[in-house]
Amino acid sequence: MAEQQIVREARKRVRLTPAQRTEQILTAATRLVARKGYYGVSLQDVADEVGITQAGLLHYVRNKEGLLGLLVEQQYDRAGTPQDYIASGDPGAVHPDGPSFPGYLRYLVAFNSTRAHLIQLYMVLGAESASEQHPAHAYFADRPTSVWELYSSIAWRLPPSIGSFDEIRHLVEMSLEAMDGIQVRMFRRPAISIVEEWARFEQVLFPSPVWDDYR
């Protein structure tokens, strides 16, 4: 009798608000796509984890590409931005001469170390999307450009000896490359702390004495 009731309970249709469901779908899809890639995940997998049917899921995402769109557009770049850093009140961020760029990168790495699932998702999607046929190809192919545009819109506090735009652009490129590399390394053995590993890169990318008062 108790058992029957449990079964009925489990099958009962639960009607959630669209925002709640979308949140659930996002969480489930992030975990699953991080694990098996876009091509490796089925709508049924995601639906099962959310607790709805596959047809019910399609009501939200229209088709499989819509699910990917949800993942790509709505997560990664909404937190950990330079604006978030500035708003964090970190001493390096609120300096009267402008926020510290190395300080922001430290902030970003520390933040990313708390969301390994998301890092894994973006590592996997970033790798599969190298092929031009992948539905997220354009998004990832343009990331270096869009990140540069985002970063170069900020009035960072930079050492005067950093003259050319080219020099700082290369520094940004190398920082992103080092971070991507560290994030790949993060899932291997022996385990490392990405915060510590980034500190080593910071030392060589933003060396003394030039950057001593600008970190």
Place this chain on the structure above:
Amino acid sequence: MAEQQIVREARKRVRLTPAQRTEQILTAATRLVARKGYYGVSLQDVADEVGITQAGLLHYVRNKEGLLGLLVEQQYDRAGTPQDYIASGDPGAVHPDGPSFPGYLRYLVAFNSTRAHLIQLYMVLGAESASEQHPAHAYFADRPTSVWELYSSIAWRLPPSIGSFDEIRHLVEMSLEAMDGIQVRMFRRPAISIVEEWARFEQVLFPSPVWDDYR
């Protein structure tokens, strides 16, 4: 009539030596898995590209994991090794005090820039295999260790001021991370030269004056 003959021609069974077929399978699978990942590729896809049936392919690889085994074991580490560098006759490689480690890394990057397909394959597999359920998980998880073992078996020509094992190990780790990051960047826009990009990392990872006579 001519058409019929063409059809017959196309369907004619061609019996190749195992080595030739395996080579074809390797080439096809590399391209396809690089593009869509392990989960995204079907045995049928590979069989089509080789020009045999799916059952014919299974004769060679036994099951899908066997195909992955072929890819992982038989390609990446068979060329571009420190031994190949030493045998290349490069001036930095045949120095009487031992081969140059930065010189080897330059050699490796230059070599990798000629085999982008393979780099893409390993980037994709390396990303998907972060999940513990992936059949190549152990191989990629252990790569930092096995690469370190390979590199530390060589009597490199190192600056005397590099004292501890720890110091050189961190340098190796950072070099691998930077390379992985550059390789991710390689498939994005604007296009970059991984050789040039590595030269920038070499400057900061192996700086003057310490490394001046050891590059």
Place this chain on the structure above:
DNA sequence: GTCTATACGGAGATAGAC
């Protein structure tokens, strides 16, 4: 908003003929 039912195709794997 969520379900069931269904259409239609593709997946991996095996058996056995040639």
Place this chain on the structure above:
DNA sequence: GTCTATCTCCGTATAGAC
């Protein structure tokens, strides 16, 4: 060594009931 045939299961997507 390679094929055809077949098994069994899973994939996306749509229609329509509730």
